[in-house]
Amino acid sequence: MEKTKINITDEVAIHISDMNKWFGNFHVLRDINLEVRRGERIVVCGPSGSGKSTLIRCINRLEEHQKGSIIVDGTELTTDLKNIDKIRSEVGMVFQHFNLFPHLTTLENCTLAPMWVRETPEKEATEIAMEMLEKVKIPEQAHKYPGQLSGGQQQRVAIARSLCMKPRIMLFDEVTSALDPEMIKEVLDTMIQLAEEGMTMICVTHEMGFARQVADRVIFMDDGQIVEQNEPEEFFKNPKSDRTKLFLSQILGH
Amino acid sequence: MITKIAFVRKKEIPPSAPPITEVGLIGWLRQNLFSSWLNSTLTVLSVYFIVIMLWDFIPWAYGGHWNTKSLRECLDLDPDVACFSVLTARWKQLLFGLYPAEEYWRPTLTFIFLLLAIVPILFPKFFRFFWFSIIYPGLAVWLLWGGSFWSISIVYIGLTLGALFFLTLIRRYLKNYMIAAILAFLFTAVFFLFISNPLVGLLNVILPISLPFVESLKMGGFTLSLIVGVTGIVASFPIGILLALGRQSNLPVIKMICVGFIEFIRGVPLITLLFVASVLLNYFLPPGTNFDIVLRVVIMVTLFSAAYMAEVIRGGLAGLPLGQHEASASLGLTYWQSQRLIIMPQALKISIPGIVNTFIGLFKDTTLVSIISLRDPVGLASTIRADQKWNGIYWELYVAIGLMFFIFCWGMSQYSQYLERKLKTDK
Ligand SMILES: Nc1ncnc2c1ncn2[C@@H]1O[C@H](COP(=O)(O)OP(=O)(O)OP(=O)(O)O)[C@@H](O)[C@H]1O
Numbered sequence: 216m217e218k219t220k221i222n223i224t225d226e227v228a229i230h231i232s233d234m235n236k237w238f239g240n241f242h243v244l245r246d247i248n249l250e251v252r253r254g255e256r257i258v259v260c261g262p263s264g265s266g267k268s269t270l271i272r273c274i275n276r277l278e279e280h281q282k283g284s285i286i287v288d289g290t291e292l293t294t295d296l297k298n299i300d301k302i303r304s305e306v307g308m309v310f311q312h313f314n315l316f317p318h319l320t321t322l323e324n325c326t327l328a329p330m331w332v333r334e335t336p337e338k339e340a341t342e343i344a345m346e347m348l349e350k351v352k353i354p355e356q357a358h359k360y361p362g363q364l365s366g367g368q369q370q371r372v373a374i375a376r377s378l379c380m381k382p383r384i385m386l387f388d389e390v391t392s393a394l395d396p397e398m399i400k401e402v403l404d405t406m407i408q409l410a411e412e413g414m415t416m417i418c419v420t421h422e423m424g425f426a427r428q429v430a431d432r433v434i435f436m437d438d439g440q441i442v443e444q445n446e447p448e449e450f451f452k453n454p455k456s457d458r459t460k461l462f463l464s465q466i467l468g469h
Numbered sequence: 470m471i472t473k474i475a476f477v478r479k480k481e482i483p484p485s486a487p488p489i490t491e492v493g494l495i496g497w498l499r500q501n502l503f504s505s506w507l508n509s510t511l512t513v514l515s516v517y518f519i520v521i522m523l524w525d526f527i528p529w530a531y532g533g534h535w536n537t538k539s540l541r542e543c544l545d546l547d548p549d550v551a552c553f554s555v556l557t558a559r560w561k562q563l564l565f566g567l568y569p570a571e572e573y574w575r576p577t578l579t580f581i582f583l584l585l586a587i588v589p590i591l592f593p594k595f596f597r598f599f600w601f602s603i604i605y606p607g608l609a610v611w612l613l614w615g616g617s618f619w620s621i622s623i624v625y626i627g628l629t630l631g632a633l634f635f636l637t638l639i640r641r642y643l644k645n646y647m648i649a650a651i652l653a654f655l656f657t658a659v660f661f662l663f664i665s666n667p668l669v670g671l672l673n674v675i676l677p678i679s680l681p682f683v684e685s686l687k688m689g690g691f692t693l694s695l696i697v698g699v700t701g702i703v704a705s706f707p708i709g710i711l712l713a714l715g716r717q718s719n720l721p722v723i724k725m726i727c728v729g730f731i732e733f734i735r736g737v738p739l740i741t742l743l744f745v746a747s748v749l750l751n752y753f754l755p756p757g758t759n760f761d762i763v764l765r766v767v768i769m770v771t772l773f774s775a776a777y778m779a780e781v782i783r784g785g786l787a788g789l790p791l792g793q794h795e796a797s798a799s800l801g802l803t804y805w806q807s808q809r810l811i812i813m814p815q816a817l818k819i820s821i822p823g824i825v826n827t828f829i830g831l832f833k834d835t836t837l838v839s840i841i842s843l844r845d846p847v848g849l850a851s852t853i854r855a856d857q858k859w860n861g862i863y864w865e866l867y868v869a870i871g872l873m874f875f876i877f878c879w880g881m882s883q884y885s886q887y888l889e890r891k892l893k894t895d896k
């Protein structure tokens with residue numbers, strides 16, 4: 216499939232400079248510099264414990280950074296709760312373990328945040344929710360509870376739930392790694408579709424096929440640092456650092 | 470010999486009905502009562518014990534006397550059967566304590582209204598009648614204690630005006646909730662300090678509606694148990710939720726206050742708190758303050774069970790995966806929105822058994838007020854037995870009291886099971 220790059224604009228969506236984070240004494244993220252432009256699709260990979268999740272969780276302040284700055288859509292993340300809630304409402308996030316709200320139906324999962332955060336009237340919120348559920352191809356599950364759905368379906372609902380807030384940026388944290396092989400594809404297809412529509416995305420994933428197909432840039436992290444980043448073609452064909460080579464050889468097989 | 474591994478099905482097997490010993494009554498008996506030797510033995514033993522208990526109880530209760538004048542008379546007639554005459558003679562007291570007889574309709578009506586007022590809370594289907602649950606507390610206080618109708622209504626009027634004032638400020642003039650809340654509070658305070666008394670006086674002149682006043686020491690019997698129990702249950706629930714949230718708070722001061730309160734209250738027996746309420750509080754309050762004894766008891770019982778409630782709810786909160794907090798935060802919900810819409814509904818659902826347990830415990834603990842000589846049913850039982858006509862009677866009184874408590878507690882337990890079934894969303 217031919218990749219569309221026309222989407223990328225000059226507008227900066229996320230600007231991270233000299234960002235550092237510690238868990239107690241443990242230096243998880245070290246001098247992270249990253250600029251993401253609107254429409255750009257980024258895949259982050261790296262060995263377990265390298266700080267990938269922590270990095271993207273800093274972008275919507277699920278984790279607090281201690282040094283440097285993160286600017287999302289022109290708003291800097293500080294301790295100001297109003298800014299944080301505003302940024303969170305514009306940055307969607309999908310988690311490895313779905314984190315759907317089990318006491319609400321699929322539809323209610325999708326309408327809740329628009330109704331309470333955006334104060335969208337219920338009727339309109341329902342319309343948007345149904346539109347998004349159609350997009351992820353499960354409108355028929357709207358009135359079921361998450362516990363009654365398969366893993367793949369739950370993850371697609373989680374994506375729809377984020378999309379209902381009409382986010383300008385989407386963060387995906389290993390969204391397929393808790394799924395059975397036959398369900399991975401349905402979730403990846405949804406993400407590919409989003410990518411093709413020009414959504415700004417940062418995806419932590421080990422699905423290298425996905426990276427090849429949709430990413431504009433692949434970032435490799437190790438020990439809390441960005442070790443290497445490049446266009447996917449180059450990244451996979453000519454990795455520069457030894458660490459990257461080792462990682463790729465392990466993950467892609469021999 | 471080598472077994473052949475390859476296998477192909479030769480003939481399709483159609484589904485058939487299960488054997489007769491596995492279905493229907495016989496199947497049920499086999500599965501549930503006689504599934505093994507141990508199970509069969511237990512079944513036989515249990516049946517045996519139930520039979521010997523009922524063997525004595527049924528003739529005792531069924532043949533009981535209801536219309537004698539004293540225990541002596543009962544014993545003369547037939548010493549082996551129950552003497553329920555004590556209930557016939559004293560049931561009014563067991564239900565209403567020393568409440569004036571010509572006013573019995575008031576607690577009765579209050580009780581009927583109570584049943585109506587809890588319906589919208591228990592069954593969301595009737596939520597449109599929730600307004601009645603809101604006015605019920607005031608109505609109940611007025612019916613039970615009497616006095617001027619207006620001095621109770623004024624509380625509602627004042628609070629409603631305060632709320633309207635707050636909403637108008639927010640809608641029209643101010644964006645800051647904090648300042649609006651403070652202004653509304655001041656407004657309400659001014660209303661109650663300076664305006665409410667003259668207004669009540671005026672209303673009393675224009676349209677005097679009032680009931681004869683009945684003082685708290687006259688309250689007793691199940692009326693008292695229900696006053697203390699229901700108020701305690703209703704008030705301890707929200708306080709418990711706030712304490713549980715406070716205990717998890719990131720703000721050290723709030724956290725310390727909540728932990729200190731919970732640990733202190735849980736570490737002290739309820740009886741001690743009741744003694745404090747009945748005796749000690751008078752030392753601390755300025756002389757001449759008339760702080761109603763029933764109110765004092767209700768406060769103590771509420772605080773006591775709020776501490777337990779907080780811990781039960783904290784258990785529910787701890788049972789929620791961190792992912793739920795993260796997901797709701799990532800959608801931009803504020804702390805209170807996320808608590809109210811995502812966290813609490815789930816935490817409370819997990820805690821239903823514990824919450825109802827605490828409610829039932831609280832309701833039964835109301836009998837402890839007999840220690841500080843309030844006349845709840847258990848206290849009354851002692852009074853009745855002190856009467857020489859009924860001196861020596863035990864079973865009949867306590868069976869009746871126990872049965873009344875059982876009906877309420879069993880009702881709560883049944884409701885909680887219904888709620889758990891209804892809220893089950895997986896499968
Ligand atoms: N809340 C926390 N407190 C302390 N240490 C943490 C915390 N969260 C993560 N860490 C540590 O920080 C490091 C980076 O974690 P992170 O979850 O970002 O890794 P990751 O790259 O996403 O790994 P994985 O591929 O396993 O998801 C790990 O060593 C982890 O043990």
Ligand SMILES: [Mg+2]
Pocket residue numbers: 267268269388389
């Ligand atoms: Mg991770």
